[in-house]
Amino acid sequence: MPETIAEVRMLDSSYIREIRSLLYHAYRHEPTFAYLFEADRPGFDQRVRATVRELVNQHFAEDLPAIGLTIDDRLVGVALVAPPQRRLDITESWAWRMRMLLTTGFRCTRRYLDYHAAVLGCLPPGPYHLLPLLGVHPEFQGKHLGEQLLNALHAWCEEDGGSKGLVLDTGNTRYLDFYQRHGYEELGEIALGPIREHVLFHPNPKPENRLAG
Template sequence: MHRTSTPAPDLYALKAIHLDVDDLNVAASILYNAYFDDPVLNQIFHAENEGYDSRLRSAIREELHAFWDSGQTLIGLFDDHRMLAVTCLAEPGAGFTPGKMWHWRVKMMLTAGLFSTRQLIEKEEKVLAAMPASHFHMIVLIGVHPDYQHAGLGHILTGAVDSIVTEHPDSEGVGVFATIPSYEKFFLSCDFQPVKALEIASISGTILFKTRPVDS
């Protein structure tokens, strides 16, 4: 029996839209698939032990709800009413990091345990400290539906991020931490520049940054 391939979406018909709370479950599913093989999360949530998928799903869900509760930017790429890609973008100067939110800490400790929660907070602090700016946007999570990989959706989504950053006069640019070589290659193709290598939970990754264009 032959598997029918998913038809490519019409890229010109896609719309980047701010998510509603009702979109968070679909966003969590897309991000779960995007980060299932992330080596840092594999290490933090003990991928070798039973229940890894449940721990990862719960962690991503709590991260999304922390973003929503704090009023951060959640952007989805939609084909009509179907979400095909999503990103979580932390705003500059908002003082938002999940580790600072007590209810996030409590829920994450119940989900992943104290040690894993501490490692997540350490990851967050190290990544922020390594950025070459003090007032910037941060791509915390980004993912494309597995049926629509390598179709140009990631570039459209980062284009939407670029527009948000450009319209924010106080932002110096946007940063991201990539631990998978293909993700790093993708961000380099989007004109991000490598800043430095960073080791978290014994896993090496790369800090990348894209400077906001100077107003002419």
Template sequence: MPENGKPIVTILFPEQHEQAAVALGRAFIHDPAFKAILPDITEPVARAEHLANLFRAQLGVERRTGQPVFGVVHDGRVIAAAVTEGVGHSGVLALIAAGLPQFPRLVRGVGWGGMIRAMNIVSVLAKHHPTEPHLYLQTLGVDPDFQGKGYGKALLARLALEARVRPEIAGVYLETGTEANVAFYSSNGYEVLGELYPIGVRQWRMYQRKRQGQG
């Protein structure tokens, strides 16, 4: 944390992705969608370890496709991360192709049943993006030991800046499966577009449109 008390958000380099995966694994222990993907792993530490493998695979795909990952570093360690996509959002088949080298890691993380459930969720969500060009916030998480300190808000502010400096971008879009997060994102300028229920798990679709005059 800098002297002015405001977190600094930076682009994470590939060598920092391991720390980001661990932080995200811990952040999503209680997330409803990931509970559905890993229904038989209930012990928190074990769940965090399996989820970290899933996020290692996700970050491997991000590295392969050149998509940016943003993060906050505290005392030399990544403690918060935002996994994003630009306007060229990949379809499910393209994601599978890009993620083939990561399949062994995914299977170790979530098993074959979890793989099928995860792909079902991704397939449903991918069909309901806004049609206008936008940035997509795939994942945002803060290590539980550092939550409530403004790190998530700082990541959202960085994404809003990324959208603001590009006139072709209409806003930032995301989904969340946690009701408390709906209030958090709403307080940061996001509106609810609707709800989806992939594999029976409630997901809120949320969008932060740029204000008139921005971009």
């Protein structure tokens, strides 16, 4: 299938509604969210929608960066980025925790907080960027847009001399080969009920390699 070329944009708060819709559609079938928000219990879609809404809203309230892909002004891919010095702010917010409790319930909020802490526990010492959420809209998957999004993220993170690289996690085994082909190394594995969440790291080039390039 020929590659579809998208435009890379830094996204501001005017994109919040589009980002929330895209990430809801991207995550509602993901095994990690199925476990965290109890897909076998009524109200799962509402819990996923509420969680994505609260994460995206808090991300922009904290003035954190977001990178998007657009085709003809339609948002088709997005990554929320947490810089090293800000990566704990969202889940430490009591207002965010209260909204999560009210919309997803105590058990799902506790599962999410434990999952988040376990991911952070896999990180070695040092400054890293984290990707709390990223996705390509299901209508546009299979068009190499995930690769374009990763390349844009890597280029953007490389500009930060205070970061050692980029960390993401996935419980979807069909993505592992894709990430490994793009230079990701496994830092650790987390047990989430029946799910095995893989924490992956993409190192920034060393300064001498940047100069050589």
